[in-house]
Amino acid sequence: MKTYSPTGILAARSGYRINLVGLVSFFVVLFWALVALFAPYIAPHSVGEMVDLDYFGPMRPGLWLGSDYLGRDMLSRVIFGARYTVGISLAAVSIACFTGVVLGMTSAVLRGPVDMVVSRLLDALNSIPSKLFGLMVVAAVGSSIPVLILTLSVIYVPGAYRFSRALAVNIDTMDFVMVARIRGEKLPYLIGSEILPNILGPVLADLGLRFVFIVLLLSGLSFLGLGVQPPYADWGALVRENIGGLPFAAPAVIVPSLAIATLTISVNLLIDNLPQKIRDRSAS
């Protein structure tokens, strides 16, 4: 995209400027990442320990986020829940995007029958609604964390594939790729050194979006009781087990819902407000 206004040129020159919304959402994301990383050091109580005589206790000093349906400390449970929600989603999105992007670039470079077959198969996979796919896998093999990670990544491979293939097809028509081809470079070099560096920005932005989808789906499955299983609990499972507190607006059901919302909304806003230079890297 070209801008001709003086301010536009200035912004383009400095390149990596980010606006306020982007900055705020960046810090929210960073906050949850740190919480997930250092959970054992910041949680005031153990996850399973019953510290309150009452259940669905209100917020008060000592139990800053109230207590859950068994009188356990909600703050500690949310802090540890961050580990499962962020950790599982991050693992799943990494597998999904790695597989999808490698397949996408390969299809774009090889074209022909490989492209045809892979595209058709992944399209078919894409036309199974994601929640339904998750339900079926859980029905078939039961729910465990490795199964969840694998299922979530399989569901989001087609999206990553389609996106990166579309970008890679554009790069593939450029002269420098042609030169590399004539030079006799092999497939790994072509996709790794010629195409990937030129689509990296948008691919990373897409990874962020897919991370949001995965968090949503994982929370949804856990909420249905088909995701993370007790004694572990991610945020979706926390909402599920405390849903009984809803009629009297217990913090135990509101806080994990808000935790999910803040994480997903800020990742979305962060990507929307990323500096142009990162988002449009392939457009130049």
Add this chain to the structure above:
Amino acid sequence: MKSRVPSLILGRLLIALVTLTIVSFAVFFATTMLPGDTAMILLGQSATPEAVAGLRAAMHLDEPALLRFLYWIGGLFQGDLGTSYANQMPVTTLIADRLANTLKLAGLTTLVTVPLALTLGITAAMWRGTLYDRIVTIATIGVISVPEFVLATLAVLVFAVYLKWLPALSFTYQVDSFSGLLRVYAMPVITLTFVVSAQMIRMSRAAVIETLNTPYVEMALLKGASRPRMVLRHALPNALGPIANAVALSLSYLVGGVIIVETIFNYPGIAKLMVDGVSTRDLPLIQSCAMIFCFGYLLLITTADIVAILSNPRLR
């Protein structure tokens, strides 16, 4: 010039058919890969080996998976969906009422969503860049990035706990009066409306803005047409196709939404039946429900594509 539309539509239908076949393949094999002997599960622990062997033969369990798949598909076409493991009833009887309930829920949501979302989406595009547009855009991003059950939880908090307008969970199914109808459907429909209309607003806004960027709309602006006239008379007729496409596409979000909403509100629909089936591992039931959902989803997506083809004058 010969029209390309029929061949394009035929091609799209063919792709849908192929996809449906692949999907049914996947559904069948995902659920038959399970450990455990179906005949044994059906007859219980105390069954004699002869009885188990007899049932295995009767259910074609001894035959190769591919043959069983064909039997299953054949049964589907004859309306025979198999027998539920959990309560030995034909799946067809279990599903019939539930499917009607879910369709009612989906229909009501559609009736509420389409006018609401299109009005918001088109007006937001009309006043693009204003405060109103920004509020609508941010609200839709907010709703899209939040899971359905959080929306449902918030809806219950606002309408049932704080405002006390509606009961939190609909356990009564007396739909004999208008207020009864309101009670049963209000919360599920409100939640689903949020989910679907956020998508619909976003897509219809994008569709209208795309037509607003065309030269003939710029022409209308230059000749001095007012903003509403420019949008309603010049842009909208050409955006109808993309908008219809957006409507069909966003209605496909009903499939995911309905699964969560029926569970949280205890609504006796087909999604609730399926989620219950998953916890009891009732495979014939899960297979049938999964096929119904995939079919509905494909139907909406294919409709969206066909509308897009029909509304593109360059293809005529």
